[in-house]
Amino acid sequence: MDLDANRSLIAAALERIPGGDRAALQTVYRLTSAKLFGVAIRILGERSEAEDVLQEVYVTVWRKAAAFDAARASPMTWLIAIARNRAIDRLRAGRQNRRMEPIDVAHEVADTAPAADSALENAQDHARLHGCLEGLVAHERAALRGAFFDGNTYDELAERMKVPLGTMKSWIRRAMIKLKSCLKQ
Amino acid sequence: MTDIDDHSSMSEDELLAAEYVLGVLAGADRAAAERLLQRDPKFAAMVAAWEQRLTPWAREIADVSPPPQVWEAIAAALPAPPRAGLWESLAFWRGLALAGALAAACLGAFLYLGALNRERPLVATIEGGGSRAFVATIDAKRGTVAVVPAAFSADPTRVPELWLIPADGKPRPLGLLRADRPVFITIPPEFAAQTVRDAVLAVSLEPPGGSPTGAPTGPVIGTGKLTSL
Structure with missing residues (x-):
């Protein structure tokens, strides 16, 4: 599918939702639910919780679609942020299913190629981010991965990587500063 | 850096x-x-x-298709749609579907008593899982079937398809249905002889565009026997 066309289809449908257009929400769901379900499963580690979260996400989209501004944000970025936040809220509310196996930096898996996906339009943005992540020290990159993909907190990352909490905080903060500066270039 | x-x-x-x-x-x-x-x-x-x-x-992160009940739960959680024109209003059509048997009965009685039509209309209430999904009325003279949605929620990834199952038990495709409005389907002439009392109508969920095989491929969500009024 033409990705630009896909992006404008999603944005146009989001703009019809505040008028109470259910078919527009259904269009958004059809075009984006597989990506958001993948994101929720990745963070929560299991399907049934992810199904509940997916339901909450689209009910939130129905209520908050008026806040989406196509001139300022990509629709997928906006939707994925809602899905990640809802999944993280769910993860923090329960204590189960945490990914807590140790992270071994020496055997850290290389960043994988983009999965075959239907809805994320910005291959260039991904390539740029990927390049900047490659510029980080391996332990910084591993810590960011644990947070972004597994939904780990500072405490959990410190435990998984066997470092003091203060060390983990400065790794992450330093990595974020480097990322911002690299992405600016 | x-x-x-x-x-x-x-x-x-x-x-x-x-x-x-x-x-x-x-x-x-x-x-x-x-x-x-x-x-x-x-x-x-x-x-x-x-x-x-x-x-x-x-x-x-790879895409994962969610199961259809997720959309059903979302649709059920949304507030009732605002009042639209009568034709667009699902509530109207649902109301009509609930009153359908009565209305069709009156019409049937008229037709019968007036002897305007020797053939009485056949109706089927297509039910499954304890709820009434569609109401179908067959006009044998014109060779059409009108199907009105009742308690059927749309599924974004699959479409409802109507099947005729005569005495031989083999489903014949009649056409695609809609969750939001009635559809009028012309019955293929080769199936006309089987569109009789006690034949069964069934609805299955199929990929967009309908079953690729000519036989139901998805779950059957409801069935109903044709009865004459």
């Missing part, structure tokens, strides 16, 4: 925004970031900028 020894290039607020988007905060820290997000437009802009920077990473 140069290494950075202090945090001077990012304010505490911006670091908090970055941590919030990354997802490392918990408890009081996450709640504080959420409060700031609601109240402080500058903080909200920082969060949006960090979402823009980090979200492309999600490209590495």
Whole structure:
């Protein structure tokens, strides 16, 4: 599918939702639910919780679609942020299913190629981010991965990587500063 | 990329925004970031900028198709749609479907008593899982079937398809249905002889465009026997 066309289809449908257009929400769901379900499963580690979260996400989209501004944000970025936040809220509310196996930096898996996906339009943005992540020290990159993909907190990352909490905080903060500066270039 | 020894290039607020988007905060820290997000437009802009920077990473997560009941639950959680024109109003058609048997009975009686039509209409209430999904009325003279949705919720990935199952038990495709309005289908002439009393109508969920095989491939969500009024 033409990705630009896909992006404008999603944005146009989001703009019809505040008028109470259910078919527009259904269009958004059809075009984006597989990506958001993948994101929720990745963070929560299991399907049934992810199904509940997916339901909450689209009910939130129905209520908050008026806040989406196509001139300022990509629709997928906006939707994925809602899905990640809802999944993280769910993860923090329960204590189960945490990914807590140790992270071994020496055997850290290389960043994988983009999965075959239907809805994320910005291959260039991904390539740029990927390049900047490659510029980080391996332990910084591993810590960011644990947070972004597994939904780990500072405490959990410190435990998984066997470092003091203060060390983990400065790794992450330093990595974020480097990322911002690299992405600016 | 140069290494950075202090945090001077990012304010505490911006670091908090970055941590919030990354997802490392918990408890009081996450709640504080959420409060700031609601109240402080500058903080909200920082969060949006960090979402823009980090979200492309999600490209590495593979798509997973959710099961159809997720959409059904979402549709059920939405507020009732605003009143639309009568033709567009599903509530109207649902009401009509509930009154359908009575209305058809009156019509049938008229037709019968007036001897305008020797053939009495056949109706089928297509039910499954304890609820009435569609009501079908066959006009044998014209060779059409009118199908009105009742308690059927749309599924975004699959479409309802109507089947005729005569005495031989083999389903014949009649056409695609809609969740939001009635459809009128012309019965193929080769099936006309089987569209008789006690034949069964069934609805299955199929890929967009209908069953690719000519036989039901998805779950059957309801069936109903044709009865004459």
